[in-house]
Amino acid sequence: MRQDEIWDTETAQEYDTPGTGMFAPEVLGPTVDRLAGLAGGGRALEFAIGTGRVAVPLAERGVAVSGIELSRPMIERLRTKADAAAIPVVEGDMATATVPGPFQLVYLVYNTISNLLTQDEQVECFRNAARHLSPGGRFVVELGVPDLRRLPPGQEAVVFGSEDGYIGLDTYDVLRQRMVSHHFRFGGTGTRARVGRSPHRYIWPAELDLMGRLAGFELESRHADWEGAPFTAESGSHVSVYRLPR
Ligand SMILES: C[S@@+](CC[C@H](N)C(=O)[O-])C[C@H]1O[C@@H](n2cnc3c(N)ncnc32)[C@H](O)[C@@H]1O
Numbered sequence: 240m241r242q243d244e245i246w247d248t249e250t251a252q253e254y255d256t257p258g259t260g261m262f263a264p265e266v267l268g269p270t271v272d273r274l275a276g277l278a279g280g281g282r283a284l285e286f287a288i289g290t291g292r293v294a295v296p297l298a299e300r301g302v303a304v305s306g307i308e309l310s311r312p313m314i315e316r317l318r319t320k321a322d323a324a325a326i327p328v329v330e331g332d333m334a335t336a337t338v339p340g341p342f343q344l345v346y347l348v349y350n351t352i353s354n355l356l357t358q359d360e361q362v363e364c365f366r367n368a369a370r371h372l373s374p375g376g377r378f379v380v381e382l383g384v385p386d387l388r389r390l391p392p393g394q395e396a397v398v399f400g401s402e403d404g405y406i407g408l409d410t411y412d413v414l415r416q417r418m419v420s421h422h423f424r425f426g427g428t429g430t431r432a433r434v435g436r437s438p439h440r441y442i443w444p445a446e447l448d449l450m451g452r453l454a455g456f457e458l459e460s461r462h463a464d465w466e467g468a469p470f471t472a473e474s475g476s477h478v479s480v481y482r483l484p485r
Contacts, residue, residue, distance in 0.1 A: 242354055245437055246289075246310035254290050254316065261349065262292060269465035270381075271296045274346055277377055277480065278302045281343025284371055286333035286364065287351040291317040294326055305329075307336045334363040340371045346379040350476075352447075353382065353439035356417065361442065365454035365481075375485040378456060381465075383476040385441040387413070416440055444477060456481035 256262050274283065274297055285294050288306025290313055298304045298321060306328040308314050314328050329338050333347070334355060345368040355361045368378040389397045390411055400407035404426040410419050418439045425432035442450075448458050459482040463474040470477050 240436065240438065242309055245435075246313050248312040250435070251290065251310065251312035251316045254313070255292070267293065267296060270348065271300060273465045273467075273478070274344065274379065275300045275302055277346075277379060278344040281373070281376075282340070283344040283346065284338055284340065284342045286345060286347040286368065287354070288317065288326075288328055289313050291320055291326060293346075293348060295320050298326055305338050305342075307331055307333045307338060309333070334360045334367055336367070338371060341373040341376070342371050343373060343376050344379065345371055345376070346381075348379075348381040350381070350383050350439070352380055353418075353441055354437070356438060356440045358416075358440070358446075358450075361440065362450050362453055365450045365456065368481075369454040369456065369483060372483055374483055376483050377459065378451070378481040380447065380479050380481070381476065382442065382447065382479070384474060385418075385443060386475070387411070416442075444479070447479060451481040455483055457484075 258264070270293055274293070282303045282305070283297065285304060285306045288294050288308045294304045294306055304326050306326060308328055308330060309332055311330060314330060317326065317328065327338070329336050347364070347368070352361055352364060355364055365378065372378065386397060386399070386409070396408050396410045398406065398408045404424060406423045408421050410421065412418070418441050420437050420439065422435045423432045444461065451458060459480045461470045461477050461479045462468055463470045463477060465478055
């Protein structure tokens with residue numbers, strides 16, 4: 240399934256959950272605080288800007304934000320919140336598309352680098368970030384740590400979420416370093432469930448750092464969250480900041 244088929248009109252309409260989930264103030268507040276600090280008064284570019292979950296509040300903080308986004312329906316949803324003068328967006332692939340710059344900060348959040356399904360594309364994404372940055376500029380990546388410790392030999396699927404009306408499970412292809420997340424939603428009195436799927440190429444932190452080096456970056460910091468909690472062997476995700484030489 241292609242990314243533009245996944246991020247279709249229906250998904251774009253349902254993406255925003257104002258005030259809850261990934262839109263909850265306790266999630267978005269620290270994200271925007273940290274990104275505003277890292278922008279340091281300069282311009283910011285969001286790869287895979289989506290409906291502007293992060294970009295809109297960041298722009299409201301006074302940071303000049305631009306975006307790249309593959310899905311037209313996601314851009315149209317963003318346009319209900321901010322026009323092209325407030326947040327310019329180029330429709331295209333974050334591994335190759337170009338936005339007039341330069342920028343002090345490029346950021347790519349919510350595991351979205353794993354939506355690029357080959358190592359080559361992921362490396363190109365780092366290179367594209369580097370091309371958009373001024374000397375000393377930063378590329379911030381928020382990404383989950385592959386959860387393979389929960390996958391016993393011979394088993395291919397792991398349930399990562401189970402609550403009223405929802406079951407989420409990941410299926411793994413460890414040979415190709417791929418994973419598909421399946422989201423089953425059901426409810427009411429009917430027996431029908433809706434399933435949404437998204438394919439990913441998962442990346443180990445060390446591999447991510449090597450991609451950064453290939454593009455000319457050094458790892459400046461890695462934390463377990465946006466508030467700066469220490470990254471440990473038990474961390475489920477990380478916020479990694481890569482920096483170009485001055
Ligand atoms: C999980 S959403 C994240 C959106 C937004 N960054 C956020 O934090 O809410 C993933 C987004 O990545 C976009 N996307 C996937 N592959 C892409 C690519 N190669 N280039 C640009 N955007 C892409 C999708 O269309 C979708 O809008």
